[in-house]
Each structure stands twice: as structure tokens, then as C-alpha cells.
Amino acid sequence: MITEEIVRERLKTVHYPGFSRNILSFGIVKGIMIQGNDVSVLISLATREPSIPQAIHRGIEEALQTLEGIGKITIDFDLKDPPSHTAAANPGSAQSSIPGVKKIIVVASGKGGVGKSTVAINLAVALQRTGAKVGLCDCDLYGPSVALMLGAEDEQPMATDQNEIIPIEAHGIKAISMGFLLTEDSPVIVRGPLATRYTQQFLRQCLWGDLDYLVLDLPPGTGDIQLTITQTVAVNGSVIVTTPQEVALIDARKAMSMFKKVNVPITGLVENMAWFECEHGTRYFIFGEGGGVAEAEKMGIPLLAQIPLDIPTRDGSDKGVPVASLDPATNRVSAAFADLAQKMIAAVER
Numbered sequence: 350m351i352t353e354e355i356v357r358e359r360l361k362t363v364h365y366p367g368f369s370r371n372i373l374s375f376g377i378v379k380g381i382m383i384q385g386n387d388v389s390v391l392i393s394l395a396t397r398e399p400s401i402p403q404a405i406h407r408g409i410e411e412a413l414q415t416l417e418g419i420g421k422i423t424i425d426f427d428l429k430d431p432p433s434h435t436a437a438a439n440p441g442s443a444q445s446s447i448p449g450v451k452k453i454i455v456v457a458s459g460k461g462g463v464g465k466s467t468v469a470i471n472l473a474v475a476l477q478r479t480g481a482k483v484g485l486c487d488c489d490l491y492g493p494s495v496a497l498m499l500g501a502e503d504e505q506p507m508a509t510d511q512n513e514i515i516p517i518e519a520h521g522i523k524a525i526s527m528g529f530l531l532t533e534d535s536p537v538i539v540r541g542p543l544a545t546r547y548t549q550q551f552l553r554q555c556l557w558g559d560l561d562y563l564v565l566d567l568p569p570g571t572g573d574i575q576l577t578i579t580q581t582v583a584v585n586g587s588v589i590v591t592t593p594q595e596v597a598l599i600d601a602r603k604a605m606s607m608f609k610k611v612n613v614p615i616t617g618l619v620e621n622m623a624w625f626e627c628e629h630g631t632r633y634f635i636f637g638e639g640g641g642v643a644e645a646e647k648m649g650i651p652l653l654a655q656i657p658l659d660i661p662t663r664d665g666s667d668k669g670v671p672v673a674s675l676d677p678a679t680n681r682v683s684a685a686f687a688d689l690a691q692k693m694i695a696a697v698e699r
């Protein structure tokens with residue numbers, strides 16, 4: 350006899366396309382009905398990409414077909430527009446689902462260590478220098494570095510009676526990071542659904558006040574948290590950070606393809622650690638030359654900035670003084686971030 354329990358077990362073997370998690374744990378299975386040997390499944394999905402429901406349909410059929418005695422299989426879809434689509438469809442009234450926040454920019458990378466947080470922080474500071482109100486949310490639960498890079502590792506955000514988190518302020522921007530909520534040696538054991546809930550709470554429970562731009566520093570890679578974020582909020586623009594070397598570019602491609610799947614607008618690529626310039630002005634292409642330029646061309650997206658490998662940039666991050674807070678007239682890296690900020694403003698306000 351076919352029971353709901355048996356069907357559920359089978360549905361656990363069906364993955365959401367492109368992700369390691371199954372469709373049940375994503376919460377998109379809204380109903381299972383069994384009549385005799387006939388089974389119907391209702392899936393609720395926020396996507397504009399037709400290949401996703403098609404792949405899920407195929408996956409469910411394959412998973413259920415092999416059940417002994419199975420009758421008719423009916424799979425219905427309740428399809429909605431994803432949040433980013435809502436924003437794109439109404440450019441005049443682009444609303445994020447975070448109260449008070451006008452535009453959301455995500456900074457992503459395919460792999461860790463390429464300078465994603467460095468770019469996120471400096472972009473936020475450069476946006477603030479244009480006179481905008483800016484927030485920065487470090488969504489990396491497992492390797493938060495924003496607190497340290499802003500020189501705010503000793504600050505504690507306050508919570509209201511309603512359990513809302515009040516971001517701290519540093520360098521003129523509001524910021525919140527898991528780094529603020531964890532002590533140095535507290536184990537980060539949030540995984541799977543708990544990590545998803547934490548992230549949503551993070552996004553929804555912060556009292557940002559009025560912001561022109563909220564920059565989200567995503568964890569590296571293309572996992573559940575990235576999907577949760579892009580399905581929770583309406584993203585207006587995204588930056589993918591890579592170094593010029595092939596191993597980083599391969600992963601950057603994966604990040605881009607994930608964003609395309611979930612309809613996140615890709616504003617462009619930032620090539621970080623593009624070169625090192627010695628005191629005599631000679632450039633050394635430590636991680637290879639032109640990888641970012643070629644990749645942006647291949648993917649048909651703009652190359653928004655090339656940031657050199659630069660000692661003051663690293664030193665500033667370690668000391669909590671982002672390089673973008675220095676005068677762009679006298680610091681070339683700060684000027685590059687100022688230019689990146691202008692390009693992002695132009696793209697998300699378009």
C-alpha cells in the first residue's frame with residue numbers, strides 16, 4: 350500500500366536543480382494526496398526559469414515510478430515570480446522585502462579567499478562616500494570577517510524588546526555580521542535548515558532604518574544560504590568577485606550560472622588581486638594576466654573593476670580601516686572602489 354510516508358521518503362531523493370538539498374527540505378512540496386494507488390503532489394515554486402519545474406517534474410516522476418503498485422502520478426505546480434523579478438518588473442517602485450531598504454546589492458564569489466568580503470566592505474564604504482545611506486550585512490555564518498575588517502570586533506549590536514537587532518555603525522555605514530553575535534571560540538554549528546532560518550532571521554530582524562543601499566556579503570559558493578537569500582529578498586544588482594586564475598574563474602562561472610537560474614541580475618565581475626605593482630611601477634601578474642577581462646567578455650557581462658594586490662588594502666582590512674575610506678584623489682585602490690560604486694549606482698538605479 351502506498352502511504353504519504355513512503356511518498357515523502359521518495360521525494361527526499363529529488364534534489365532542487367543545481368543544489369544538494371532535496372525538494373522537501375526546501376519546503377516547496379505543499380501537498381501530497383493519495384487516492385488508492387494514485388498520487389498527486391503539489392509544488393509551490395518562485396522562479397521564471399521553465400527548466401526548473403521541468404527538472405523537478407522529471408525528478409518526482411522518476412522517484413515515484415518505481416514504487417510498487419503505483420497508479421497515476423499527478424504533479425501540479427503553483428508558480429510565482431521570484432522576488433527579484435518583482436523588483437525588475439516595477440522599476441519605478443522597486444521594493445525589497447526588507448523594510449526601509451531601497452536597493453539590495455549582493456557580493457558573491459565561487460570560492461573563498463578571493464577578496465569577496467574586502468570588495469563588499471569597500472564597495473559599501475565607497476557608496477557611503479557618495480552621500481548615500483548604506484548598510485552591510487555579512488551573511489557568512491561560517492567565516493565572518495566583516496566585523497574585523499570594519500574595526501568593530503569588540504562592538505555588540507543591541508536588540509530591542511521585540512528581538513530586533515540594531516546594527517552597529519562604523520565608517521558611516523550600518524553593519525551586522527555573525528561576527529558580532531559569536532564569541533571568538535563559540536562553535537558555529539548551524540547547518541542545513543537551521544542555517545537557512547538564521548539567515549532569514551538575519552535579513553528580516555535587523556532594524557536598518559532608511560537605507561539607499563544594502564550590500565549583502567554572501568558566503569562563498571553556491572549552496573543553500575545563497576539560494577535562501579536570493580529567494581527571500583529582491584536583489585537589484587550583484588557583483589561576482591574572482592581572481593584572474595583559472596581555478597577561481599571556474600567557480601565564478603558556477604556562481605554566475607546559479608544567479609541566472611534564480612533570476613538575480615548580474616551587474617558584472619570584479620577581478621581582484623589583478624596584479625601587484627612594485628615601487629618602480631612594474632606590474633607583476635601573480636595570479637595570471639587578463640583572466641577576469643577574458644571571462645567577463647566570454648560571459649557577456651561588464652568587468653566592473655580590477656583591484657590590484659595591494660599591501661595597504663590588506664593592512665587596512667586587518668586594522669579595520671577599509672582602503673575605500675581613504676581619499677580617492679590620492680589612493681588608486683580607493684579610486685577604483687569609488688568607480689565601482691558609481692557603476693553599481695548607475696546599474697541598480699537604471
Ligand code: ADP
Pocket residue numbers: 458460461462463464465466467468494569621622656657658659660662663664666667
Ligand atoms: P573572501 O571574502 O573571498 O574569503 P577576503 O576579503 O576575506 O576574501 O580576503 C582574503 C584575504 O586577502 C584577506 O586577508 C584580505 O585582506 C586579503 N585581500 C583581499 N583583497 C586584497 C587585495 N586586493 N590586496 C591585498 N590583500 C587582499
